[in-house]
Amino acid sequence: MYEKIDKMKYSPMMRQYLTIKEQYPDMIIFFRLGDFYEMFFNDAIIASKELEIVLTGKDAGTEERVPMCGVPYHSVSSYLDILTSKGYKVGIVEQVEDPKSAKGIVKRELVRIITPGTVIDPTSLDASENNYLLSISQDKERYILSYIDLSTGEGFLTNIPLEDTLLHGEVLKLKAREVVVNSSFNKQIFSKLENIISLTISIEDNENLSSYFKNLLINLDEEERKNYSRLLNYITRTQMRQLVHLQKVVKYDINSYLKIDLSSRRNLELLETLRFQNKKNTLLSVLDKCVTAMGSRYLKKTIMFPFIEEDKIVRRYNIIEKMKKSFLDTNDLREYLSEIYDLERIVGRIAYENANPKDLLQLKKSLSFIPKIRQCINKIDISQFFDLYTDFNKYKELYSLIDSSISSDAPFAVKDGGVIKDGFNKELDELREINLHGKDYIINLEAKERDRTGIKQLKVGFNKVFGYYIEVSKSNIPLIKDEYGYIRKQTLANAERYITQELKEKETLILRAEEKTLELETKLFNEIRNKCKDYTNILQTLAKVLSELDMMQSFTKVSNENKYVRPNLNNDHILKIKEGRHPVLDLYEDFIPNDIEMTEDRVLLITGPNMSGKSTYMRQIALISILAQMGCFVPAKSANLPIFDQIFTRIGAADDIVSGQSTFMVEMIEVNNALENATENSLILFDEIGRGTATFDGMALAQSIIEYVHNEIKCKTLFSTHYHELTALEQDLKYLKNVHVSAEEIKGEIIFLHKVKLGAVDKSYGINVAKLANLPLDVVLRASDLLNKLQNNNDFDHKKLSPYNYVAPLVYDSKTEIEIDILNELKSLNFYEMSPIDALNKLNEIQGKLKK
Structure with missing residues (x-):
């Protein structure tokens, strides 16, 4: 598009823009003009829409105004963030010469391209x-x-x-x-x-x-x-x-590393929840007690890449063990780490040469806490795991450089001045002295001129256009004498502004000193920042050490607060957890712990009612295994675990909207992924496989899959099902064991015990759960009728199941057994013999029963 435009029709500035745009047609050009970045032509149309800013026009030497929009340079980051988050690339064009020395139009060049993957702000x-x-x-x-x-x-x-x-x-x-x-x-x-x-x-x-x-x-x-x-x-x-x-x-x-495929990461909610795609109520949210940004990033990588090498895992167990024993020193360590800034990204900004004075002060403060952190790890006896000795003198050297050069109250931007400490550079000190005396002269000049002229309202002021001036109100102008040497500079409505030869000379001296001071400070700061580049490697090494150290104190804190224990690792394929808990749910409710013991067993066939906690039980086994292989203690009374190489899960039901695949097809693809790739050292979680198709099809597939895993793959597998017929497999498959999540039916109401016990159950309580969900009474009654007929006949008799053979009860007592009991209890009460307070207490008791 842009190469076809006749640039000669446009103004010199617009020709400059078009020349740059021709070279970078696939990005939005931010063209620096004064205090704004401006966009033109199609870029302006796109940017105005995406950024929701006003689209206007600019005179550019042609009859038609060129489409234009712009953003202030000081707030450009937020606009760049919006564009890159939407996938746009942005080219930053800056002035590359001083406008004062420019001949003709100021030279501009593209200095950087910002893309979604290269954002560093x-x-x-x-x-x-x-x-x-x-x-x-x-x-x-x-x-x-x-x-x-x-x-x-x-x-x-x-x-x-x-x-x-x-x-x-x-x-x-x-x-x-x-x-x-x-x-x-x-x-x-x-x-x-x-x-x-x-x-x-x-x-x-x-x-x-x-x-x-x-x-x-x-x-x-x-x-x-x-x-x-x-x-x-x-x-x-x-x-x-x-x-x-x-x-x-x-x-x-x-x-x-322990391989956890995409669906398993989602099903187990390691980094974000399935429902809301946020971090709350995830494994990451439970573990992230890090006090540095570096530690949080390191933790996330550790969740994505758990170890499979025992020595690396045990190393972390040993660190947590020592930190738990020295909890006071570990608390001090946590406090000192909280003072550490994001060294990795500060180093990145130094390399980009856009680190500001505050970044260097943050670096200095971070380095100042290294001796205290080193002292802490010595006391905890973990210095062999975290090397803060090799480059310690280099840390001190860099600290001294920044401490001797950068003022402790330096501003955010170098252009604001006051960045370099007094005494660091002799020439800068002399210029500051000239500035100081020059300004003292200005302050004293006002008092001196008032005495000399007798004009008490006389003022000495300054503005960027006219420089320094002496201002006299109109009523006092007659008092000005030629001998004062006042030269008229500006006339206002109510005053005149003057200069003197002496003031002009001082102004030149002061302004030149100010300009030179800023130039020298900028030069010195850039030199200091460039010297900091020489420490890049040691700072990056330091950042890695501190990142893991922060994550380990986080593991220790979580382990202490949530009563986690050190797991034992074995190479005998033994999976044994005593009173295991789901790490997330354990924080938010009275969680009922459960055991698992799989020694020679390969398949655990789990039955039980809907909502009883089968899926939660399966998830917690996987999460405990992941925690253990991250090198963290686990939520249990005790745990003896194998080291898994892969985890596969198929939990819950979800269509793949992107590829247009049904729930059942997605289920089969994920099952196939596990069957194709699992090894004897893998962990498989299958939740109600086969429910997405016809009953007999689903049951046949479920049994075939169980047999294949049991006989061919031979890995630890948790398989939940409502096909109670499958529990008979325990008689035929040597390494399959039945367990169930228990529930009780009391007076027609189902009570979930959430406790996993040996053996199978033969009832799913589906209609009871439907009643809990308040399905219409007619639906529940008809379902109960159909269930009775199916169970009595053991086959599908169309005539008996036909709606024409169903007669809804004419009179149906819709009260539950609990409600009937309460009515009987009320009938038996003698309120005349009860005190008012006894009656209120009994009423409260009855209301509590009904609410259950």
């Missing part, structure tokens, strides 16, 4: 979340996935089997907003994802990496190197600077 980022930019490529039998968080400099790479669903799961797990691919990549792979999340697809074909970055690529094969090189080249092209904070890529094998 702290006001636009969630402190507890990483913002990953992904790179994906396809090789013969694998997808290569790499990703970098530009705000922290972390980089990772892994290989994924050539299955789209696995790739989609990883992209969703990382909450990616932007993916970089080469131009030949099949972008249709992302079509399903784009219906779920806002995903920007960016193209980068350059695989030639500058020598500056080559030390970041270690232990990568040729295709992996190409993938990561494209990612780094895209970052370089959009950020237009060298980023010293980018860390060496960490290559990991997804098989080195």
Whole structure:
């Protein structure tokens, strides 16, 4: 579009804009003009709509005004956040020369491109979340996935089997907003994802990496190197600077961690709830007692990637054990950690050269607490796990640099002055002295001129247009004598403003000193910030240590407050939990704990009424296992656990609206995923498999699946069902055990005990639950009639079940057995023999029974 515009028709400024826009047609250009970033032509139309700002026009040398809108430069972050969250890319065009020295139009250049995956502004980022930019490529039998968080400099790479669903799961797990691919990549792979999340697809074909970055690529094969090189080249092209904070890529094998697929992460509500997609009432919300943003991000990564290596898990158990024993020192540690700022992102801003004085002061304050934290970990006896010794002198060195140079009350912006400490730079001190004496001169000048002229209302003032001046009211103008040397400068309605030769000379001296002071302060601050870059690596190492330390104190706090215990790990496939609890529900209600014991057993067949807690029981076993493999204590009286390699769940019912698949089809796909990929060391949770189709079909599938898991996969499996006929499998399958979630029927009302017991049940209490849900009485009566006929005949007799053979009761006592008992109790009471207070107490007791 823009290349077809005749630029010569427009003003020089608009020609400058169009020249830049031609080079970057796929992004919205924020063009700096004074105190605003302005957008023109189609960019303005799009931005005004998305940002909900006024669309206006600008005279640009043609008859028609050019569409225009703009945003203030000081609040640009919020507008950039809106556009990038909607998938737009934004090019920032700044003035790159001083307007005072410019000949003709001020030179402007594109200085940075902001995309959804390259946002680093702290006001636009969630402190507890990483913002990953992904790179994906396809090789013969694998997808290569790499990703970098530009705000922290972390980089990772892994290989994924050539299955789209696995790739989609990883992209969703990382909450990616932007993916970089080469131009030949099949972008249709992302079509399903784009219906779920806002995903920007960016193209980068350059695989030639500058020598500056080559030390970041270690232990990568040729295709992996190409993938990561494209990612780094895209970052370089959009950020237009060298980023010293980018860390060496960490290559990991997804098989080195407990694998939890997408549906299982959702079903278990690890990071967000199924219903509201928020963090409240998730495993993350229970565990996140971190006091630093770095710790919260580290915790989230730990939930997504639990260990499968016993030594790494036990290491964390040992840390928690020691922290629990030294709880006072651990409380002190928590307090000191709360004073630590987000070092990872401060380092990122230093690398971007947009760190401000407050960032350096936050860095200094954080470093000041390292000696106290080191002292704490010594007392707790965990210094062997957290190295704060190797670079300790470097921390002190950096602290001294900032402490000696940056004023403790430095403003947010360098341009406001007062950033550099007195005594740090001799030239700056001299300029400040000139400023100080110059301003003292101005203050004294007013008193001196009043005495000299006898004009008591005389004032000395300043404005940016006219500089310093002496103001005399109209009534006092006759008192001005030629000998005073006053030169008229400005006439106002009620006063005249003058200058003197002496004042003019002092003004020049003061203003030049102020300008030089600001220039020198800016230069000195930039030099100090650049020196801080030299400490990038040690600060990133420090951040990692503090992140895990914060997470471990969080684990300890949660374990203490919620009475978690240290699990034992075994290699004998034994799953034994005594009084296990659901970590989330345990906080919000009087939770009834339950046991599980699977030694040689492979399949636990769970029966029981609806709403009795079967799904909760299954979820809590999985959550306890995940907690254990994260290295955290678990909610139980005792736990002896195997180390699982994968967890598969099919819990609840949900259509896949995106792909148009029914509940039953989604169920079968998820079951197949488990059957295809589970190993003997996996954990499978299947909740009421087969309920989405005809009864006999569903029962047949359920039994076949149980047999396959039992005989072929041989992994620990929890299988809940309402097909009570399946409980007979206990007689045929050696390693299957029946358990049930108990309930009692008292006077026609069902009471859920939520206790898991050995053996099976032969009743689901479905009609009782329907009554609890207040279904219409006619529906409940008809259902009871049909149930009786089905149970008495053991087959489907159409004639007997026909509505024509149903006669609704003409008289039906709709009162429950409890209500009948209460009526009988009321009849038996003699109110004449009761005191008023006894009668009220009895009434309250009866009301309580009815409310149950």
